Amino acid sequence: xxxxxxxxxxxxxxxxxxxxxxxxxxxxxxxxxxxxxxxxxxxxxxxxxxxxxxxxxxxxxxxxxxxxxxxxxxxxxxxxxxxxxxxxxxxxxxxxxxxxxxxxxxxxxxxxxxxxxxxxxxxxxxxxxxxxxxxxxxxxxxxxxxxxxxxxxxxxxxxxxxxxxxxxxxxxxxxxxxxxxxxxxxxxxxxxxxxxxxxxxxxxxxxxxxxxxxxxxxxxxxxxxxxxxxxxxxxxxxxxxxxxxxxxxxxxxxxxxxxxxxxxxxxxxxxxxxxxxxxxxxxxxxxxxxxxxxxxxxxxxxxxxxxxxxxxxxxxxxxxxxxxxxxxxxxxxxxxxxxxxxxxxxxxx
Amino acid sequence: xxxxxxxxxxxxxxxxxxxxxxxxxxxxxxxxxxxxxxxxxxxxxxxxxxxxxxxxxxxxxxxxxxxxxxxxxxxxxxxxxxxxxxxxxxxxxxxxxxxxxxxxxxxxxxxxxxxxxxxxxxxxxxxxxxxxxxxxxxxxxxxxxxxxxxxxxxxxxxxxxxxxxxxxxxxxxxxxxxxxxxxxxxxxxxxxxxxxxxxxxxxxxxxxxxxxxxxxxxxxxxxxxxxxxxxxxxxxxxxxxxxxxxxxxxxxxxxxxxxxxxxxxxxxxxxxxxxxxxxxxxxxxxxxxxxxxxxxxxxxxxxxxxxxxxxxxxxxxxxxxxxxxxxxxxxxxxxxxxxxxxxxxxxxxxxxxxxxxxxxxxxxxxxxxxxxxxxxxxxxxxxxxxxxxxxxxxxxxxxxxxxxxxxxxxxxxxxxxxxxxxxxxxxxxxxxxxxxxxxxxxxxxxxxxxxxxxx
Amino acid sequence: xxxxxxxxxxxxxxxxxxxxxxxxxxxxxxxxxxxxxxxxxxxxxxxxxxxxxxxxxxxxxxxxxxxxxxxxxxxxxxxxxxxxxxxxxxxxxxxxxxxxxxxxxxxxxxxxxxxxxxxxxxxxxxxxxxxxxxxxxxxxxxxxxxxxxxxxxxxxxxxxxxxxxxxxxxxxxxxx
Numbered sequence: 001x002x003x004x005x006x007x008x009x010x011x012x013x014x015x016x017x018x019x020x021x022x023x024x025x026x027x028x029x030x031x032x033x034x035x036x037x038x039x040x041x042x043x044x045x046x047x048x049x050x051x052x053x054x055x056x057x058x059x060x061x062x063x064x065x066x067x068x069x070x071x072x073x074x075x076x077x078x079x080x081x082x083x084x085x086x087x088x089x090x091x092x093x094x095x096x097x098x099x100x101x102x103x104x105x106x107x108x109x110x111x112x113x114x115x116x117x118x119x120x121x122x123x124x125x126x127x128x129x130x131x132x133x134x135x136x137x138x139x140x141x142x143x144x145x146x147x148x149x150x151x152x153x154x155x156x157x158x159x160x161x162x163x164x165x166x167x168x169x170x171x172x173x174x175x176x177x178x179x180x181x182x183x184x185x186x187x188x189x190x191x192x193x194x195x196x197x198x199x200x201x202x203x204x205x206x207x208x209x210x211x212x213x214x215x216x217x218x219x220x221x222x223x224x225x226x227x228x229x230x231x232x233x234x235x236x237x238x239x240x241x242x243x244x245x246x247x248x249x250x251x252x253x254x255x256x257x258x259x260x261x262x263x264x265x266x267x268x269x270x271x272x273x274x275x276x277x278x279x280x281x282x283x284x285x286x287x288x289x290x291x292x293x294x295x296x297x298x299x300x301x302x303x304x305x306x307x308x309x310x311x312x313x314x315x316x317x318x319x320x321x322x323x324x325x326x327x328x329x330x331x332x333x334x335x336x337x338x339x340x341x342x343x344x345x346x347x348x349x
Numbered sequence: 350x351x352x353x354x355x356x357x358x359x360x361x362x363x364x365x366x367x368x369x370x371x372x373x374x375x376x377x378x379x380x381x382x383x384x385x386x387x388x389x390x391x392x393x394x395x396x397x398x399x400x401x402x403x404x405x406x407x408x409x410x411x412x413x414x415x416x417x418x419x420x421x422x423x424x425x426x427x428x429x430x431x432x433x434x435x436x437x438x439x440x441x442x443x444x445x446x447x448x449x450x451x452x453x454x455x456x457x458x459x460x461x462x463x464x465x466x467x468x469x470x471x472x473x474x475x476x477x478x479x480x481x482x483x484x485x486x487x488x489x490x491x492x493x494x495x496x497x498x499x500x501x502x503x504x505x506x507x508x509x510x511x512x513x514x515x516x517x518x519x520x521x522x523x524x525x526x527x528x529x530x531x532x533x534x535x536x537x538x539x540x541x542x543x544x545x546x547x548x549x550x551x552x553x554x555x556x557x558x559x560x561x562x563x564x565x566x567x568x569x570x571x572x573x574x575x576x577x578x579x580x581x582x583x584x585x586x587x588x589x590x591x592x593x594x595x596x597x598x599x600x601x602x603x604x605x606x607x608x609x610x611x612x613x614x615x616x617x618x619x620x621x622x623x624x625x626x627x628x629x630x631x632x633x634x635x636x637x638x639x640x641x642x643x644x645x646x647x648x649x650x651x652x653x654x655x656x657x658x659x660x661x662x663x664x665x666x667x668x669x670x671x672x673x674x675x676x677x678x679x680x681x682x683x684x685x686x687x688x689x690x691x692x693x694x695x696x697x698x699x700x701x702x703x704x705x706x707x708x709x710x711x712x713x714x715x716x717x718x719x720x721x722x723x724x725x726x727x728x729x730x731x732x733x734x735x736x737x738x739x740x741x742x743x744x745x746x747x748x749x750x751x752x753x754x755x756x757x758x759x760x761x762x763x764x765x766x767x768x769x770x771x772x773x774x775x776x777x778x779x780x781x782x783x784x785x786x787x788x789x790x791x792x793x794x795x796x797x798x799x800x801x802x803x804x
Numbered sequence: 805x806x807x808x809x810x811x812x813x814x815x816x817x818x819x820x821x822x823x824x825x826x827x828x829x830x831x832x833x834x835x836x837x838x839x840x841x842x843x844x845x846x847x848x849x850x851x852x853x854x855x856x857x858x859x860x861x862x863x864x865x866x867x868x869x870x871x872x873x874x875x876x877x878x879x880x881x882x883x884x885x886x887x888x889x890x891x892x893x894x895x896x897x898x899x900x901x902x903x904x905x906x907x908x909x910x911x912x913x914x915x916x917x918x919x920x921x922x923x924x925x926x927x928x929x930x931x932x933x934x935x936x937x938x939x940x941x942x943x944x945x946x947x948x949x950x951x952x953x954x955x956x957x958x959x960x961x962x963x964x965x966x967x968x969x970x971x972x973x974x975x976x977x978x979x980x
Binding site for chain 2: 830831832835837838839840841842844845867869873876877880881882883884898899900901903904905908936937938939940941942943944945949952953954978979
């Protein structure tokens, strides 16, 4: 069947969702997805970031759909016409969802290990505003310890529920879930139990934000200071492919993750043994650099970039500030007397 | 006196019991349907009756029934939605408490029509004593042979059980109700698939409100055409209205659709006017989620026609000057009530009841409540009114289920019709310190303070 | 979220087990989980109106489900209590239609009378006052829920009487 997204036509099989069709086309029309994860059954529909406008339902029933639809859970129909990025209504809705996701978010990117590979950062870069209209107190949660390998930071969570689906679908004894409800809904074991099974580490990879991070990598480095390489090993854990990305700083492996594609989804899930217990470069066969999409901050530290020497003019650039900034400071609370004005002009106040 | 079809026997002593109910002609519809009609004929009668879902959305019941997937061969279920929790609504409870067999009769006849062999009544957990009433009534009906195997020798089997919730408004949404019935959190499902295709335990399921199901016996006994003669246009039949607030006679009333709002409010047969000499200020005609109407739009629509108790007349003028019949929760306000406080109260309700699954509702309902709370407590800013408007517009239509809309509409309507009251709260914080601020000094007396003066 | 856990004596009486089995029989054999909400109500009623983690684990075992599935449900619904509460819980409906009829004043009155704030239990463990959302009795306001029953058209006098009746052990909480 044929669908058109932002004017681009594509043939898809029955049962394809709008989001999947958009990903086949690629580029700017692909809706952002914070909760949908193609490898997890039943994911999607919750975050409402991927809303699109269905301008024509199908050839058989050409009426437009009155509401914006979550593209990750809406199936394509033959002749369907969809507006994604090109629709003002859609852009406005995505801006709204972004605002809602951020009002209670701690905005602690400077101390968050996810920064640099965070879907919420990307979303707010694209759809967010620089100013918040939220002046109320932010919602916070009591911290909970869920074991030695995974750090749960509930204040950052957006409740995509991917981690719950990982536990349901990759392991046979889920011990954590969504507790409470409404804006106090939270991911928890309820009894502060360690989430401990061979595949629990995948919760970290599927988490779109910094709510679940790798404790063994905690505060070790910003992700863009690491060099990611594809690597593999003979893994004996049943169900584990042994194919990973290792994140290196010099000769040291600081972190091991699954191999993530352009939509930040892992290609295959890996076991905890690969992730947490094999940090020695001799454990791995390094295949070569892991490629990232061109806009990723990870590329700041890529392997091919020519490194220019940076000169920092301390006196001019830092202590006095830039010339153009100094000029902007035109009005002071209390006018200076002549002597102070003189000093100020020299930047030594 | 207008015609009563649900509550006509309500005053018969002992109607709660099986014996009296049966003696008064109860269970006749089961006999008639099973002995002289095919299931499809029952569906056809309900279609002809024009009966619309009484839970709030007003979707034609017969059409909903006809969507149920009979081809898949999977077991089918009928689930009665007795999770009544829309603020202002308490009609289903009245029906179940005082004439429980009517619902059970309706469940049997409707289950037969749908070919369901296992049906449930999902009742909210707070109605625990009603749950027990229904359990006992079901046991009586079963003992009398109306439930179980081979009912009336027709070969049709039906088991009916009551299932209780545990305190969650969201379980009144049909897919959340199904989740809850499956023993899970009441998170609404993403539609499609609709319950008619994949509902309870992934089987085809119809979910209907108590009042809808209780109307079926009369329709089967008297024909759909007869039912359609009651009411006006597409608003056929009778409707239970739960009246509360500042009226003389609050309670549950059965009205013929098409009655004028004026008569319902003022006639002694119904509400008997206001409870005191304070004037009418506002009306919520269909439960907390529908838009509130200011005094000048209650008895007359914007174009001067009489406002009637019908789906169409109450929504005349759209949201700009109309509202909705909704679930029939008729809340009346006199001039001592504060619209801002009322709106905050409803927002707190939706904040409390949001399931937390999707972003706009989870984050937006809490934000609305916090801003409204500030305004009501004298910490509002002028820009907060536009902020509220913006937040509600961003929730509406962007959520998985209608709770987001239900949380947005009351806020939007309050600002639309009572903006000056919000401005008053923002500009005169010292005057609204006491929560009963309009009791001593109704808004009409201070309105001039925020009205634009033209010189 | 870190939670405080309280200890509770588990007492699954034969009558309770029989009732649980009856409730389970209301659902197809492979859908035992469906009985979770009604079973939790019964178990809670038999255990001073609250559910400890141990008790929730017990319910999980009976229904052949994971403990976390029970925790998720218990924390979602407002009628399940996860810590010890007052024996007589006055749950006032505080949604708008009731407030129009003076619920807020009546709650203040009750709290003053009992010497507690909303959400607190009296020192003797007998009373607790709570504000809850719409109970579906808007036309009979002000009202509250006490155990399985509603107390409607409340006045200060009726509150006084109720408190006395509770102290005299004259109030039936559950309809069994």
